[in-house]
Amino acid sequence: MSEVLVQARGLGKSYPQVFRPRDRLRALGRLLAGVRDVDAVAVLHDVDLDVCRGESLGLIGENGAGKSTLLKLLTGVLTPSAGSVRTHGRVGALLELGAGFHPDYSGRDNIAMSAALYGLSAAEMRERLADIIAFADIGRYVDEPVKHYSSGMVVRLGFAIVAALKPDLLITDEVLAVGDESFQKKCVRWMEQYLSDGGTLILVSHSMYHVQKLCRHACWLRQGGVAAYGDVFDVTQAYLAYHERKTAASSPQREQVASQGLEFHLVDLSLNELSQDTPVLVEHGGRLRVLVRAHSRDGRVPVIVFGIARADGTPVYGFSTEMDGVAPLADGPHDFVAEVEFPELSLLPGSYNVKAHPLDSEGVRLFDTIERPLTVRGQSREFGVVRLAHTWRTVAGAADPLKRAIGI
Amino acid sequence: MSTFSLTTHFIRREIGNRYLGSFSGGLWALLQPLLQLAVYGFVWTYVFGMRVPGGPEAPGIVAFLAMGVWPWNAFAEAITRATTSIQDNSALIGKIALPRQILVFSSVASSFLLHGIGFCAIVIVLAISGTPIHWLGVPLALAAFAQLFVLALGFAFLFAAVQVFVRDLVQTLTQLMPLWMFAGPVLYPREFLPEQYRGWLDFNPFTFYPEFLRAQVLGYGNVSISAALISALLAFALFAVGYGVFRRLSAHFEDFL
Numbered sequence: 001m002s003e004v005l006v007q008a009r010g011l012g013k014s015y016p017q018v019f020r021p022r023d024r025l026r027a028l029g030r031l032l033a034g035v036r037d038v039d040a041v042a043v044l045h046d047v048d049l050d051v052c053r054g055e056s057l058g059l060i061g062e063n064g065a066g067k068s069t070l071l072k073l074l075t076g077v078l079t080p081s082a083g084s085v086r087t088h089g090r091v092g093a094l095l096e097l098g099a100g101f102h103p104d105y106s107g108r109d110n111i112a113m114s115a116a117l118y119g120l121s122a123a124e125m126r127e128r129l130a131d132i133i134a135f136a137d138i139g140r141y142v143d144e145p146v147k148h149y150s151s152g153m154v155v156r157l158g159f160a161i162v163a164a165l166k167p168d169l170l171i172t173d174e175v176l177a178v179g180d181e182s183f184q185k186k187c188v189r190w191m192e193q194y195l196s197d198g199g200t201l202i203l204v205s206h207s208m209y210h211v212q213k214l215c216r217h218a219c220w221l222r223q224g225g226v227a228a229y230g231d232v233f234d235v236t237q238a239y240l241a242y243h244e245r246k247t248a249a250s251s252p253q254r255e256q257v258a259s260q261g262l263e264f265h266l267v268d269l270s271l272n273e274l275s276q277d278t279p280v281l282v283e284h285g286g287r288l289r290v291l292v293r294a295h296s297r298d299g300r301v302p303v304i305v306f307g308i309a310r311a312d313g314t315p316v317y318g319f320s321t322e323m324d325g326v327a328p329l330a331d332g333p334h335d336f337v338a339e340v341e342f343p344e345l346s347l348l349p350g351s352y353n354v355k356a357h358p359l360d361s362e363g364v365r366l367f368d369t370i371e372r373p374l375t376v377r378g379q380s381r382e383f384g385v386v387r388l389a390h391t392w393r394t395v396a397g398a399a400d401p402l403k404r405a406i407g408i
Numbered sequence: 409m410s411t412f413s414l415t416t417h418f419i420r421r422e423i424g425n426r427y428l429g430s431f432s433g434g435l436w437a438l439l440q441p442l443l444q445l446a447v448y449g450f451v452w453t454y455v456f457g458m459r460v461p462g463g464p465e466a467p468g469i470v471a472f473l474a475m476g477v478w479p480w481n482a483f484a485e486a487i488t489r490a491t492t493s494i495q496d497n498s499a500l501i502g503k504i505a506l507p508r509q510i511l512v513f514s515s516v517a518s519s520f521l522l523h524g525i526g527f528c529a530i531v532i533v534l535a536i537s538g539t540p541i542h543w544l545g546v547p548l549a550l551a552a553f554a555q556l557f558v559l560a561l562g563f564a565f566l567f568a569a570v571q572v573f574v575r576d577l578v579q580t581l582t583q584l585m586p587l588w589m590f591a592g593p594v595l596y597p598r599e600f601l602p603e604q605y606r607g608w609l610d611f612n613p614f615t616f617y618p619e620f621l622r623a624q625v626l627g628y629g630n631v632s633i634s635a636a637l638i639s640a641l642l643a644f645a646l647f648a649v650g651y652g653v654f655r656r657l658s659a660h661f662e663d664f665l
Contacts, residue, residue, distance in 0.1 A: 016663050021575075024664060028573035031657055076505035079659040099503030102421070116417040117504055 003088070005169050005200050006051040006074055010083030013069050014040035040081070044069050044224045047083070053168070056201040058215035058232060060208070060239050065221040067204045071095060071171055074202065089168030092118065096173065098154040103147035107138065107157055110146055114161045128164040136160035137183075151178045159183075163190055169200045177207075188214070208236045209311060209351060212375070233281055233377065240278040262367050264302045264358035267293040267335065269370040271354055277373070284349050284378025291339040292356040292370075294328065301327055303359040304338040305366070311351035311373070316385050322363045346387040349378045411507065418514035423522065438526045441481050445530075448473050448595060460628075461599045467626045471539045474530050475625060476594035476618035479553065482523035483560050483614060484585050490515040490564030491571050491578045498665035508658050509651075512568045513561065520557050527553065531625065545624030552620050555643050559613060562646030565654035572661050593618055597629070610635075613642050 016027055017040065044066040051057055059067045072078040073085055075093040100117055101110045111132055115125040133142050136156045141149060149157070155178045162170065170191070179187065191214055195201060205211050211218060211232060218235035220228040227242075228235045270291045271280040282288050294302050307318035321328055321338055328336035352374045358367050380387075427436060449470045452458045460466040493515040494501065494508060501508065527549075535541045571577045589595070592612040598619070601609070609615045616639035622628040 016660075018664065024573045024575075027660075027664065028570065028657070031660055032653065034656075072502075077501075077503060078662055093505075096503050100500060104425075105421075113417055113421065116414045117506055119414075121413055 003053045004050055005053055005089055006049060006085070006087050006202070008047055008049040008074070008083065008085040011047040011049070011070070011073060011080055011085055012042060012045040012082030013066075013073055013078060014042040014044075014081045016040050042081075042224060044073070044221075045082070047221075047226055049074075049219065051169070051200060051202060053089075053200055054195075054198050055217060056195055056215040057203070058211035058218040058236075059202065059204045059221065060206070060211060060218055060236065061221035061227075066224040067221055068095070068173060070221065071173055071202070071204060075171055087169065090119070090165065091169045091171060092162040092165045092167030094158055094162050094170075094172040098146065098151075098158065101146045101154065101157075104145055106145055107136075107142040107149075108133075110157070111161060114158075115165075118161070118165055120165070132157075132160045132164045135163055135186075152180055152183065155179050156183055159187055159190075163194075167199075169202070170194065171202045173204045174206060208240060211236060212351070233375065237278050237281070241276070261297065263297050263300075263360060265295050265368040266356060266358055266370045267295050269293075269354070269356045269372055271372050271374060275372075279351065279373040279375040281375050281377055282345055284347065284376050284380055285344050288342040288345045288374075289339065290341075290354055290356070291337065292328075293331070294336045294338070294358045296334050296336060296358075299334055300361045301330070302336060302361065303363040304328055304336075305357045305359060306340060307355040307357075308347070308374075309353050309355065310385060311353060314385070316347070316352065320359070320363065322359075345376065347374075347376045348380055348382055348385055348387060349376050350385070351375050411510070414506070415510050415514055415517075418510055419518045419521065422514050422518040426518075438522075438529060441477055441523070441526055442530075444481075445470060445473055445477055448477070452595075461597060462628065465628075467622075467628050468539060471534050471626055472597070472622065472628070473595060474534065475621040478523055478527040478530060479556055479617045479621060480589055480592075480594045480614070482520050482527075482553070483556055483617075484589065485523070486516040486519035486557075486560040487563050487567065488578065488581055488585060489519060490560075491567040491581055493564075494568045494572050494661060495575075495665065501665060502662050508661065509565075509654070512564050512654070516557065516561050516564045520553070520560070524550070524553055539626070542625055542627050545627070548624045549621050552617055552624070555640055556617050558647050559643035562643065562648070562650035564650065565647075566650035569654040569657040569661075572657070572664050588612070588614070613639070613646070 016023075018024055018027065047070060049057075049070075059070065061067050069078065071093070072095065073080050074087065075091055075095065076087070077093075077095070100114050102113065105113070108129075111129065112122075112125060115128075116122075120128075136142065136153075136159075138149075138153045138156055141153055142157075146154065146157075159179075162172075177184075188210070191201060195214065201214065203211065203214055215232045217230065218228075218232040218239075219226060220235050220239045222242075228238050268275050268291075272282065272287075272289055273291075274280050290306060292304055292306075294304060296302055303320055303322045305318065305320040308316045310316060326338075328338040331337045354372045354374050355369060357369050359365060360367070452469050452473070458469070460469055460472045466472075490512050493511045497511050500506065500511075531541060531546060567577060567581065591609070592614045593609060594614075598606050598609055616631065616635055619629060620631045620636065620639075623631050
């Protein structure tokens with residue numbers, strides 16, 4: 001068990017209800033007399049949390065679930081109403097846009113101020129100033145007042161300061177979303193490097209992609225309490241499934257497509273027997289079965305196209321029943337089923353989408369689309385999207401005792 | 409160490425904020441009481457035809473007023489500014505974990521720093537212009553300034569904490585400040601009051617300071633040891649109360665800002 005950096009026990013926060021000036025006066029009297037305020041609204045209750053050195057925790061939850069309040073309690077910005085929280089080591093926090101920046105001062109002055117707020121001495125600050133300015137990469141704006149900055153520049157500066165701080169624990173809220181694509185990538189790269197160097201991270205994000213990419217554990221907050229806590233894939237899937245159920249009533253159903261009376265439409269697409277809009281988990285090298293069920297208005301046999309694309313949309317592989325010279329199986333007068341199996345899935349770990357479309361019997365017109373997210377999990381250090389079959393021909397360097405033993 | 413560097417940062421920022429964008433910069437801090445002194449001196453000498461009582465031994469009206477105006481400006485400005493120091497920095501308090509005492513402390517310290525320097529400058533100016541200065545008394549006068557700083561901190565902590573809850577405080581305070589000044593021997597000697605009311609001035613915690621400065625620096629009047637002890641006791645007691653209230657309330661500031 002490594003060193004515990006954050007320990008929270010029974011953590012709770014409630015805000016007093018203050019509507020009229022008279023309430024403030026009464027609150028003042030109560031606080032001075034040491035009496036607890038009774039009419040307070042609890043926004044967070046009974047949170048137990050342990051974050052060890054080297055751990056990465058994603059905090060997820062709906063708006064108003066108490067994520068930011070929890071972060072503020074952990075960083076000491078807020079004082080808990082109940083329970084306790086203890087943190088060790090240097091904490092770098094990126095909570096809100098431009099927190100701690102004075103709009104009238106230049107970027108350079110604000111760097112100095114923030115560094116002092118984080119407890120850096122003037123000498124340490126001077127040492128790192130060049131790094132901070134280089135990382136922020138905002139050009140001449142560093143000498144202009146912060147009030148002239150775009151929100152992206154403010155985040156750049158804020159992140160650059162935190163990055164230079166080399167904190168033991170990095171706590172960050174959804175602020176990165178403001179940065180542009182290249183800066184977000186830079187931040188994610190920095191965080192990955194930081195994590196592989198043994199850094200500790202607590203991240204709040206609504207992007208399950210970022211959470212799954214950066215965190216190993218996740219904590220789902222719902223209505224101020226912990227709804228789930230554990231492995232990142234389990235928790236994020238439970239969270240997404242919850243959203244799925246919540247929005248099921250309002251989202252367009254497959255029946256609506258059916259009612260449009262197209263010649264062909266899809267009834268269902270399932271991955272490993274799971275038909276859900278939350279990612280299906282498959283181990284790298286594991287088995288994936290994709291089954292599609294299509295409806296044909298006139299009973300003609302459709303051509304089914306399958307495709308796999310990366311979560312960012314990059315196509316990986318696509319093929320159809322027609323290309324392979326097979327036909328979907330009839331399942332009743334109007335329904336057809338096509339099932340395909342990937343016995344050893346060669347996709348590298350990451351997030352993907354599996355798509356299916358029905359085409360008319362001639363394979364010309366495309367009618368409908370269903371997409372299912374797929375997450376491939378595994379330990380692999382290879383690069384790219386798929387593993388390509390390969391053999392090393394340069395045996396001279398292959399001083400592998402195993403290979404010698406099997407006579408290659 | 410880090411608290412110290414943070415405090416110096418805040419003091420620098422506090423002083424910078426006041427003069428950010430003004431042409432004269434920090435010079436204004438020295439000029440403003442000088443102008444004030446000139447106005448008071450003019451009104452007192454030529455309009456009211458007033459002289460400092462005590463015959464030919466008495467100091468000139470300007471030297472007399474200077475010993476009251478500078479400590480009062482430091483004290484009054486420190487208190488009124490520090491009262492809103494927590495409220496003004498609410499953006500910082502809700503987002504960054506920092507010891508809130510620093511905000512009040514640097515607000516008071518910057519006022520005292522500016523007016524302390526101004527006081528030293530005016531003493532030198534007075535000496536050059538021929539006022540006899542008791543140089544041995546000057547370090548004691550600065551020690552009194554330090555004690556006044558403690559007293560101001562006490563009020564500042566108390567008011568800054570209460571201001572978070574009761575926003576009317578600062579308005580009331582700015583109205584009451586001139587009254588407070590005239591309830592002490594800042595612009596007039598105690599002897600100007602009718603005999604039976606002179607003792608009342610001792611109820612004003614500020615009374616000690618101008619009288620002490622006049623006695624030490626100008627050799628005008630004298631202040632008893634017991635008065636010095638009582639004022640020191642009062643300063644530290646008020647600091648203890650103010651800081652105690654601040655500590656008790658500070659955990660709840662962000663709920664009411």
